[in-house]
Structure formats: C-alpha cells, structure tokens
Amino acid sequence: MSQSDSDKGKQQGGGARAGEGRSAGRPATSGQSDKITARTEDFAAWYQDVIRQGDLAEAAEVVKGAMVIKPHGYAIWEKIQADLDRRFKETGHKNAYFPLLIPESFLRREAEHVEGFSPELAVVTIGGGKTLEEPYVIRPTSETIIGHFFARWIESWRDLPLLINQWANVVRWELRTRLFLRTTEFLWQEGHTAHATAEEARAETLRMLGVYADFAESVMAMPVIQGRKTQAEKFAGAVHSFAIEAMMQNGLALQAGTSHDLGQNFGKAFNVRFQNKDKELDYVWQTSWGVSTRLIGGLIMSHSDDQGLVLPPRLAPIHVVIVPIYRSDEERAAVLEQAQRLATDLRAQRLAGQALSVEVDDREGYKPGFKYFHWEQRGVPLRLELGPRDLAAGQAVCKRRDAAAKQTLPLAGLPERVLAELEAMQRELLDRARQRLREHTVLANSFEELAAILEPASAEQGGGKFVMVHLKDDAACDAKIKELKASVRCLPLVDAHDGPGKCIITGEPVAQRAVVAKAY
RNA sequence: CGGGGUGUAGCGCAGUCUGGUUAGCGCGCCUGCUUUGGGAGCAGGAUGUCGGAGGUUCGAAUCCUCUCACCCCGACCA
Numbered sequence: 001m002s003q004s005d006s007d008k009g010k011q012q013g014g015g016a017r018a019g020e021g022r023s024a025g026r027p028a029t030s031g032q033s034d035k036i037t038a039r040t041e042d043f044a045a046w047y048q049d050v051i052r053q054g055d056l057a058e059a060a061e062v063v064k065g066a067m068v069i070k071p072h073g074y075a076i077w078e079k080i081q082a083d084l085d086r087r088f089k090e091t092g093h094k095n096a097y098f099p100l101l102i103p104e105s106f107l108r109r110e111a112e113h114v115e116g117f118s119p120e121l122a123v124v125t126i127g128g129g130k131t132l133e134e135p136y137v138i139r140p141t142s143e144t145i146i147g148h149f150f151a152r153w154i155e156s157w158r159d160l161p162l163l164i165n166q167w168a169n170v171v172r173w174e175l176r177t178r179l180f181l182r183t184t185e186f187l188w189q190e191g192h193t194a195h196a197t198a199e200e201a202r203a204e205t206l207r208m209l210g211v212y213a214d215f216a217e218s219v220m221a222m223p224v225i226q227g228r229k230t231q232a233e234k235f236a237g238a239v240h241s242f243a244i245e246a247m248m249q250n251g252l253a254l255q256a257g258t259s260h261d262l263g264q265n266f267g268k269a270f271n272v273r274f275q276n277k278d279k280e281l282d283y284v285w286q287t288s289w290g291v292s293t294r295l296i297g298g299l300i301m302s303h304s305d306d307q308g309l310v311l312p313p314r315l316a317p318i319h320v321v322i323v324p325i326y327r328s329d330e331e332r333a334a335v336l337e338q339a340q341r342l343a344t345d346l347r348a349q350r351l352a353g354q355a356l357s358v359e360v361d362d363r364e365g366y367k368p369g370f371k372y373f374h375w376e377q378r379g380v381p382l383r384l385e386l387g388p389r390d391l392a393a394g395q396a397v398c399k400r401r402d403a404a405a406k407q408t409l410p411l412a413g414l415p416e417r418v419l420a421e422l423e424a425m426q427r428e429l430l431d432r433a434r435q436r437l438r439e440h441t442v443l444a445n446s447f448e449e450l451a452a453i454l455e456p457a458s459a460e461q462g463g464g465k466f467v468m469v470h471l472k473d474d475a476a477c478d479a480k481i482k483e484l485k486a487s488v489r490c491l492p493l494v495d496a497h498d499g500p501g502k503c504i505i506t507g508e509p510v511a512q513r514a515v516v517a518k519a520y
Numbered sequence: 521c522g523g524g525g526u527g528u529a530g531c532g533c534a535g536u537c538u539g540g541u542u543a544g545c546g547c548g549c550c551u552g553c554u555u556u557g558g559g560a561g562c563a564g565g566a567u568g569u570c571g572g573a574g575g576u577u578c579g580a581a582u583c584c585u586c587u588c589a590c591c592c593c594g595a596c597c598a
Contacts (some may be wrong), residue, residue: 035559061590118594141598173522174597182597237597243598255598292598325557369558387557397557 036377038306043250048179050300051468054309056181065177065184069293072378075317076296077187079165083219083314084189084291087211091164092458093191093206095217098145102135106144107324110271113143116236120172122184138171143288144264146192152196152282156275161204162194162284173313180253180297181520188292194272194284196265201285205261208289209242212257219352221312221429222246222297222302223437224256224513227490229356232478235288239263245489245515247433248301251440251464253489253519256298259289296511297520303402303429309379310401312429313351319359320346320418321375323369336362339386342396342414349419356419381425382418400425405423426491441466441515443497447480447504454484468513470501476506480518489515 025150035053037045045179051057055074060066068078085095107114117140124136139145141357146164154162171185191208195201209226216224222245224469246256266272276282303310313319322339326332331503343358350356359380368385371479385406395415399406402425409417443448444450445465453467471477471488478488495512503510 029570052560059590064590104559170598172597175595176593176597186598188598258598294598323557327556365556366562367556367558369556370560371558373559389557 017165036306036308039249040327042061046306047297047301048434050304050308050377051179053381054300054304055377056296056300061180065174067183067185069177069187072096072295072317076299076311076315077293078221079315079317080291080295081189084167084211084215085167087187087215088165088191091163091207093165093193095167096164096210097148097166097168097476098139098386100139100140101103102139104135104137105360106148107137109144109147110265112235112265113269117141117172119262120174121431122171122173139168140170140172141290141366142166142168142190142192143266143286144270145264147286150192150194150284150286151270151272154272154274157277158195160196160274160284161200163191163204165189165191167354177237178297178520180300183293186293188290188507190290191290193287194267195286196274196276196282196284198285201287202261202265205240205242205259205287208287209244209257209259210411211243212259212289215326215442216244216246216256216295219312219314220299220302221426221433222256223313223430223434225490225491225492226494227515228375228486229258229490230478230514232474232475233488235260237262237265238288242493243490245517246298246302247440247517248298248464248520249436250301251466251517253464253487253517254294254298254301255489255519256295257289257291260287262286262288266273283485290515302433305377307373308377311379311381312430313381313426316379316381317357318375318378318380319351319356319422320382320384320386321371321380322358322360322386323368323371323375324360324362325385327388331388334391335388336384338364338391338411340386342386342411345415346418349415351419351422356422372399384414384418403431406489437466438509440464442469443468445469445501446495447502450481450504454486454516456516467516468497469504470510470512470517471514471516472503472506472508472510473514474506477503480505486516486518489516489517489519 034107036049039046053069054072054328056076057067058069088308104123109119121140122138125132148161153159167189169185169349174182174184177183187263191374193204195204213224213226216222224246225240226244229241235258240261242259243255244257246253246254264283264285266286266299272284273281274284291318299311299315300309322343324332324335326335339360343360346358361375363371363447372383379401381401383399385399390396394411395408396419397406398409400421443451444453450467450469453465466489473491484488491512491514496515499512500509500511502508
C-alpha cells in the first residue's frame with residue numbers, strides 16, 4: 001500500500017518520468033501508444049489517459065471535484081439520453097423539470113433521507129446579498145421537492161399512476177472524485193412515479209430496472225446483473241433499492257443504475273394522498289430511479305484498450321471515418337471525390353434506426369498515420385483508408401477499432417458491408433464483456449475463502465472478482481464484508497447458482513448467494 | 521476531517537537546497553518550404569502577474585511569515 005502511495009506521489013509531483021515518456025514520439029511500429037498508460041501497469045492512470053486522449057472531459061480545476069464534459073464526451077451523453085428518453089416515453093413517462101434549489105426543511109421531513117444526504121449537501125445561505133430566512137440546498141436528488149408538488153397534483157385514483165422523469169444536474173459534496181465515476185456535480189435523469197398500490201409501485205421499480213438492464217446490454221454492450229441492494233446499501237428513504245451492477249475490465253464492480261421502491265415513506269412525509277375507489281384517503285406508493293454520466297465511465301472501462309477509447313457503434317457519435325491518402329493535387333482531388341461519394345452512400349445506411357454518422361478527414365498537413373491514431377483514441381468504431389492504389393483497384397482498406405488486422409474490401413457493396421461490420425462489432429463487444437464477467441465470477445463458501453479471493457493485491461493488479469457467497473441481509477454482515485474493502489453489490493434477481501445455503505458469517509440459512517466485490 | 525504531495529508558458533517539467541545576466545527544456549501552437557499507405561522534417565516565431573499577500577535584501581521563482589487552491593491516500597457515496 002505504502003509502495004503504491006509513494007509511486008502515485010512521485011507521478012503527481014516532481015516525477016520527470018511521465019513527462020519524459022510522453023515527449024518524444026515513439027516509433028510507429030511499436031503498436032503501443034506512448035500517451036496512454038497500459039492497463040496492466042496502472043488501471044487508474046490508464047482510465048485518466050483514455051479520457052484525456054479521447055477528448056471526453058477534463059477536471060474543472062477551478063471548481064473542486066467538478067468536471068468539464070467536452071464536446072466529444074457530451075455527444076456520447078446525448079446518445080445515451082436520446083435512447084433512454086425514447087424508452088421512458090415508450091413506458092408512458094413524461095418529462096418535467098423541478099427547481100435546483102430545495103428548501104432545507106424539505107430534506108428533514110424524511111428521517112432516513114436527511115441522515116443519508118446531510119454529509120454531502122451544498123447549501124445556499126445568501127441570496128441577493130441577504131442572509132436567507134431558510135437556506136436552500138442544491139438538489140442531491142429530488143424526491144423531496146417532487147413529493148411536495150405531487151401532493152398538490154394528486155387528488156384521486158384517477159390521477160394515478162403519475163409517471164414523471166426529469167433530466168437534470170445534481171450536486172453531492174464528495175470527498176473523493178474521479179472523472180465521470182464520481183464528481184461533485186453530475187448529470188442524470190431521475191424518474192419519479194406515484195401509484196395506488198404497493199404492488200404497482202414494486203412492478204414499476206422492477207420494470208425500470210429492466211429498462212436499464214436492456215439499455216446497458218443492447219446499447220452500451222455492457223452486461224449487468226440485476227439485483228436488490230442489501231438494507232445497509234439501499235437508498236436513504238427507500239423501502240428497497242435495486243441496481244444493475246457491471247464489471248469493469250479490472251474486475252471491479254460499478255453500480256450503473258438504481259431503481260428504488262419508496263413505499264409510502266415520501267408519501268407520508270409530504271402528505272401525498274389520493275382518494276381511492278372506496279372513497280378512502282390513502283398515501284401514494286412511489287418509486288424513483290436514475291442513471292447518470294457515470295455510465296460513460298462504465299462504458300470506458302468496459303471496452304477501451306491500451307490504444308484508447310473503444311465505443312460500441314450504437315453510442316458512437318461518429319461511426320465511420322474515412323482517411324484519404326494522396327501525394328499530388330491530382331491524386332488528392334480524385335481520392336477526395338471518391339471519399340465524399342462513399343460517405344454519402346454510407347450515410348444512407350441505418351444502424352438501429354439511426355443514419356450512419358460519417359466523417360471524411362480531409363485536414364491538410366497531417367499524415368495519414370497521425371489521423372489513424374487521432375480517431376482511434378476517440379473510439380471511432382470503423383475507419384476506411386482510401387488512396388490512389390485503392391481507387392485503381394476499386395477497393396478500400398477497412399480497420400475495425402476492436403480488431404487487430406485491417407482488411408481490404410471492394411467498393412462495390414461497401415456500405416452494406418460496413419453496416420454489417422458495425423453490427424458485428426456491437427455484438428462482439430457484448431460477447432467479450434459477457435465472457436469476462438463469467439470468467440471473473442467465482443463462488444466462495446466461507447469468509448476465509450472470500451477474503452483470500454479479494455486480497456488487496458489481486459484487485460489492484462486487475463484481478464478483481466465477483467464472488468458469489470451465501471450472506472444474510474444484515475447490517476452486521478455488510479460491515480464484516482467492508483473489512484475486506486469490498487461490499488455486497490446485490491442479491492441477484494435471477495439466481496444463476498445453487499439456491500439456498502448457509503450465511504458465511506452467521507451460519508443462518510439464506511435463500512441464495514449475493515454478489516460481493518470491490519467496487520468504484 | 522486525518523496523512524502525504526504540488527503550485528513556474530496551453531500541457532508535462534527543470535531551476536529553489538547554495539538569492540545575482542534577458543527564467544529555461546520537451547510537447548503543443550503560429551508562419552514558410554519540403555512531405556503524406558501507421559504519430560513527418562527543416563527553418564523561423566509567439567506565449568510567463570514564477571498560486572496570492574506581506575516581509576528580509578542593493579537584488580527574491582529561490583530565504584522567512586501568513587494565506588489560497590488543486591491532486592493523491594484513508595473514512596462516506598450514483
């Protein structure tokens with residue numbers, strides 16, 4: 001531990017190492033980027049390097065723990081938003097917007113909620129130069145203020161279910177931040193619904209969890225485990241919390257989305273009542289669910305490699321880049337003309353209903369090799385190289401971002417072939433991630449066995465594992481797991497293992513195994 | 521909040537211990553020419569409140585005092 005501490009300090013501080021390594025261009029034949037740390041060397045440094053070289057974001061160093069999402073990173077967020085928003089609309093939700101500032105007293109109405117969020121609140125105490133009578137908190141989440149308005153909007157069973165979603169920013173005063181994974185301010189969506197019965201609310205909670213899981217797998221190519229959080233890990237104010245858990249390339253877990261069954265907790269706190277068909281007044285049953293810009297962190301750590309970002313085609317802002325190669329002006333004119341024609345044909349193709357986004361990199365003064373690296377670092381799924389030799393032969397050279405080798409393809413029928421490659425890449429990224437998840441999931445039948453698997457060293461070397469253990473849902477058991485610097489990630493909704501067993505800590509019988517892992 | 525570290529050009533750093541020309545180096549950037557099938561070469565050029573304030577001194581990036589910010593490690597978290 002102390003060894004890695006001092007190494008970090010050196011790199012951060014007076015270390016000339018990083019600077020030297022990045023100065024002179026390495027021979028192009030080395031195949032290893034000189035600007036990106038290898039995953040096996042230092043996974044955290046690799047992650048930062050991929051973000052920098054991929055031009056996704058940077059730390060907003062003037063605001064503690066905040067980040068600037070740069071255009072390329074924001075374009076990915078926009079793709080995520082567009083797809084999720086469509087799914088929310090299809091499930092009957094409507095978008096709305098509630099205030100950023102929430103009266104402090106609102107937070108206090110729900111005891112668990114205020115206890116959970118107090119440590120990370122940013123509070124506004126002065127407005128217009130005057131001390132406010134009641135401070136406002138900057139929303140860490142919106143259950144309270146939405147509860148307040150739901151109480152005004154809901155009168156009868158005819159107003160239910162009420163299905164609302166909000167796209168917003170939130171602020172949580174985090175002590176330790178990492179780009180995308182945990183920042184003081186982040187972007188997310190928060191769904192908030194109100195229902196007439198507990199069963200309906202529970203069904204909604206699970207329905208939206210399923211929406212997240214399907215999105216993660218089919219669009220992000222990131223396999224997830226759907227599960228219930230332990231009572232110790234649940235959202236402050238929820239009856240039950242559910243999550244999708246993904247595994248990063250180093251074997252660490254990432255909670256990629258959450259869905260909460262709030263029961264009547266907020267209904268009671270904010271007096272959200274409705275008159276049912278029996279003319280009785282009852283509190284509504286609520287849910288809330290969210291995913292955030294953290295998904296981009298998960299995306300990076302799921303697929304990217306030592307050359308930089310790798311994007312699944314369905315989330316790539318640019319699907320195909322065409323790099324023209326030429327010497328003379330005559331060659332340039334001929335190659336560019338063919339490149340533009342090809343781009344036009346490619347744009348007529350549709351991937352998951354969306355027209356292909358194609359860019360011709362006709363910048364002058366950069367050699368082709370420079371452009372290859374440029375777009376590879378940004379994760380563009382497919383590159384086409386087009387030069388005089390190709391024109392003469394009626395072909396193009398094709399390089400898939402996730403493949404080692406180039407292939408030569410005839411121009412005739414190329415758009416269809418490109419589309420097929422993109423579809424294959426989307427599929428194969430998911431397959432590879434699934435295989436990784438499978439291979440790094442193991443069983444343990446005792447605390448000692450679990451501890452051995454989760455040994456600090458093995459996780460730091462990229463050997464993180466999901467360990468399936470029988471464990472009682474009890475705060476004391478969660479605490480015991482924390483001693484291993486790991487946590488109970490979830491109790492899977494689908495038990496893919498061997499059913500009931502005895503808790504490895506208490507020895508009591510439990511219904512199924514839980515996922516235990518080190519996590520972000 | 522505890523422990524550690526760093527603030528010098530857009531980025532990465534040297535210079536600080538031992539005060540003294542015009543504060544350097546690499547990358548990047550700008551201009552020109554030659555290049556262009558895997559990170560181009562040469563020539564020329566622009567860019568600094570040395571984190572801030574105060575002090576010591578003939579003289580401060582360098583010494584002293586105070587202060588601010590950020591980063592890393594831990595306890596908390598989408």
